[in-house]
Amino acid sequence: MSKVEVKESARGLAFPYRIKFEDRVENPPRWLSPLLSIVAVVIALLLGALVIKIAGGQPWAVYNHIAKYSFGSLGVISDTMVKATPLILVGLACSIAFRMKLWNIGAEGQFFLGAFGASMVVLLPVLPEDAPKWLFISTMAVFGMLFGALWGFIPGLLKARYNVNEIISTLMMNYIAIEWNNYFIYAVWTDKGFQMSRMFQRNAWLPRLSDFAKRWKVFSGLTTHMGLLFAIGAAIILWFILAKTQWGYEIRLIGDNPRAAEYAGVKIGRNIVLVMMVSGALAGLAGMSEISGVVHRLQGAISPGYGYTGIIIAWLAKLNPLAVILASILFGALILAGREVQPSGIPTLIQGVIMVSLIASDFFLRKRVRVIRRVEE
Amino acid sequence: MKKKSLWLAISLMLIAAFVFTACQPAPATEAPKEGETVSEEAAPAEEEQAAPAEEGGLQIPEIEDGKFNVAFVMLSTHDDGGWSQAQYDGMNYLQENVDGVHTAYVESVAEGADSEQVFRALSRKGFDLIFGGSFGYMDSMEVVAEEFPDIGYIHISGYKSNTTNFGNMFGEMEVMKYMAGMIAGSRAKADGETIIGGMATFPIPEEFRLFNAYALGIQKTCPECTLDIRWINTWHDPIIEREAADSLFDAGAHVVMTGADTPASALAAADREGVYGITYDWSGSCTVPECLTAPYWNWGPVFTEITEEVMAGTYEYGWQYFDASTGGVGLYGFMEGQEMQPGVASLPEEDLQLVKDTMAAALAGEFNRFDVFAGPIIDNQGNVVVPEGERMTQGDIDQFAPPLGEATYGMYWWNQNITAELPDL
Numbered sequence: 001m002s003k004v005e006v007k008e009s010a011r012g013l014a015f016p017y018r019i020k021f022e023d024r025v026e027n028p029p030r031w032l033s034p035l036l037s038i039v040a041v042v043i044a045l046l047l048g049a050l051v052i053k054i055a056g057g058q059p060w061a062v063y064n065h066i067a068k069y070s071f072g073s074l075g076v077i078s079d080t081m082v083k084a085t086p087l088i089l090v091g092l093a094c095s096i097a098f099r100m101k102l103w104n105i106g107a108e109g110q111f112f113l114g115a116f117g118a119s120m121v122v123l124l125p126v127l128p129e130d131a132p133k134w135l136f137i138s139t140m141a142v143f144g145m146l147f148g149a150l151w152g153f154i155p156g157l158l159k160a161r162y163n164v165n166e167i168i169s170t171l172m173m174n175y176i177a178i179e180w181n182n183y184f185i186y187a188v189w190t191d192k193g194f195q196m197s198r199m200f201q202r203n204a205w206l207p208r209l210s211d212f213a214k215r216w217k218v219f220s221g222l223t224t225h226m227g228l229l230f231a232i233g234a235a236i237i238l239w240f241i242l243a244k245t246q247w248g249y250e251i252r253l254i255g256d257n258p259r260a261a262e263y264a265g266v267k268i269g270r271n272i273v274l275v276m277m278v279s280g281a282l283a284g285l286a287g288m289s290e291i292s293g294v295v296h297r298l299q300g301a302i303s304p305g306y307g308y309t310g311i312i313i314a315w316l317a318k319l320n321p322l323a324v325i326l327a328s329i330l331f332g333a334l335i336l337a338g339r340e341v342q343p344s345g346i347p348t349l350i351q352g353v354i355m356v357s358l359i360a361s362d363f364f365l366r367k368r369v370r371v372i373r374r375v376e377e
Numbered sequence: 378m379k380k381k382s383l384w385l386a387i388s389l390m391l392i393a394a395f396v397f398t399a400c401q402p403a404p405a406t407e408a409p410k411e412g413e414t415v416s417e418e419a420a421p422a423e424e425e426q427a428a429p430a431e432e433g434g435l436q437i438p439e440i441e442d443g444k445f446n447v448a449f450v451m452l453s454t455h456d457d458g459g460w461s462q463a464q465y466d467g468m469n470y471l472q473e474n475v476d477g478v479h480t481a482y483v484e485s486v487a488e489g490a491d492s493e494q495v496f497r498a499l500s501r502k503g504f505d506l507i508f509g510g511s512f513g514y515m516d517s518m519e520v521v522a523e524e525f526p527d528i529g530y531i532h533i534s535g536y537k538s539n540t541t542n543f544g545n546m547f548g549e550m551e552v553m554k555y556m557a558g559m560i561a562g563s564r565a566k567a568d569g570e571t572i573i574g575g576m577a578t579f580p581i582p583e584e585f586r587l588f589n590a591y592a593l594g595i596q597k598t599c600p601e602c603t604l605d606i607r608w609i610n611t612w613h614d615p616i617i618e619r620e621a622a623d624s625l626f627d628a629g630a631h632v633v634m635t636g637a638d639t640p641a642s643a644l645a646a647a648d649r650e651g652v653y654g655i656t657y658d659w660s661g662s663c664t665v666p667e668c669l670t671a672p673y674w675n676w677g678p679v680f681t682e683i684t685e686e687v688m689a690g691t692y693e694y695g696w697q698y699f700d701a702s703t704g705g706v707g708l709y710g711f712m713e714g715q716e717m718q719p720g721v722a723s724l725p726e727e728d729l730q731l732v733k734d735t736m737a738a739a740l741a742g743e744f745n746r747f748d749v750f751a752g753p754i755i756d757n758q759g760n761v762v763v764p765e766g767e768r769m770t771q772g773d774i775d776q777f778a779p780p781l782g783e784a785t786y787g788m789y790w791w792n793q794n795i796t797a798e799l800p801d802l
Contacts, residue, residue, distance in 0.1 A: 052435065055435050056435050057435035062435070062437070065437055069498070073501075075497075075501055076498070076501075079494050079497070079498065082494065083494070186580075187801060190802055192776070193580065193581055193582060193789070193802045194512075194581055195580075195581070196513075199516065210524075220524070221501075221524050223493070223494075223497070294493070295489050295516075296516070299488075299489050299513070300488075300489075301487050301488045301489040301491075301513060302489055304487045304491055336494065336498075339483055339486070339495060339498075340437050340438070341435065341436075341437060342436045342437070342438060342455075342481075342482060342483060342484055343435075343454060343455060343456075343484055343485075344454065344483075344484050344485035345454075346435070
């Protein structure tokens, strides 16, 4: 309403308002950051609607459909959770590293190494084939985390000792990890000449809800697996560490002001290595949970870029471990329901637009927008 | 002041949002943006709550009540110019040729973790028959088929079946590749060259089968020619495929055939002088004059036949392997209504006659894969693979060696004119 009036009165004259961006001197209010995230997602969806419209679809119907097929029934909620599980873990992996301003782009590689470590337990084999299920699962989880941590340790050490740029080293190590896995599925653990390992025996599978369908009928066809518990547990532990412990304080301090941390006697190098290892272990656990909960064998196409999506999720959650769960569910739904729209380029595009809007929205955290009347000047 | 300006900005955004979305609920009356969408957009108004089936370029895979609903899950995009596009064409053929059928597709579905959810989602929606178009969907389809015993699942191409509602299906592409080999050999001989190239995807039995068939065809028209093979470890990657094609041409190859999706082999040839490419998968992939031919999949009749049988309840789920005589495979330039590419039309008459005769025999059901893989076959180590007078069986053609059941010879060998090493498995 007021906007119209402004325009009316401005007729004939120069537009009397001017928008000015100023640096924020003080910290932005607490509510601004989450609000901006939400606004960014809304704007992204609106841009997406425009694309759908141009492509010849009906945005409203499409979004309705997306909502229905990501949260509309028990079955699809379960599917959304399955997608969210690895995303939560890689999102956490990125969050803790980013909290210290360690740019671990290597969650993808750590994911693959975690999957490799977990598969090793079955395929090497580390455990006899008829070992009990709990032993298999716990050993696989430990191996997955160990191998993921190893893949975080190397760039961490390089960074701490020689100040090697971790963005480059972790990114490059992703390729090594994928090829490392390829070597094993092509040459060592190949199944009858096909590029994948044999299927794991049942006692190496994470329990799924559908396993209990005999006792509770509602669970039939639900593939949500125990990895979700790992993920949520990890989120709570990580939140506790970051918010409540001395170590968490050190991590945040290094992230916000490394010089102050150094003066305060925080061992930065040691923390870099440790945080990279924790980050790697989380991504490794994601790999393990995906291998043991969903795919049930080691093969090439186990990640549609989870490690990279984790970066977006960490950013969307503003590095808050509990918010990572929500952001992952949103992205899980988007990935899942995005498939409802064909051809597949459009949902992918919407995800990209969300990412760009989010990053762009950070601008408003650093700058203040002021609308200034020209007459005032 | 500061707060005010912020709220102003946000409220402006919200106003924009409402203005924008306000137009949405009744878009059916708006003029469609592209001419091609007119007919399909004309009537979607009453369908709106039931989810719009197809509008313009956009579709949501949903069932239509009262129809026999068939879904297709594709590895790559529906317009990839290769494997998936051939399936997409087949889907459209099915839609047009069978009454009471409704088709839908889901594209770019990664193998492995992702695919199980897609198959389950389509099953929950109530599709009656679901085709999965890539090797890596095998496990997912097997699992989902168990949960939905009333839905049919056809997998292209793997080695599993539950014989009740999950079956495996593939066809006799090797016969077309064999003839493509004849053409490549003839072209090389006519131009005084001896090296021919092949871009193989993954070291699985299918690739050995197709390239051995190709090599046997080459041997037919050009006994002194050799075949060099490069592994590219991808089904669809335009850049890697292009690099592999270039490297083969650099190594002196006169004709390069691809086992992957894109027409990289022909496009690379087009950028050079006097060399040729052979594309694969899709009948529309052989476009440039430097393309000799394309062994391609013609899924339409195959999908139609299977769907009709499933509708009638007579389809037997198992290991279906269709012959060239069904018309499910083709060789571009040699099928009805097609013209030979310039690089083929100028070949010696006796070689062309050989290809035409073989094609006629194949279409008549008198020449098939067992004739391609008939002894004597000698591998590139000098060992006899199949002795004179013997033939391979389906078991040999499907797999490397004994572990998978009945196989005497298996497919783990390279024909004598292949210069590449046998990869370690």
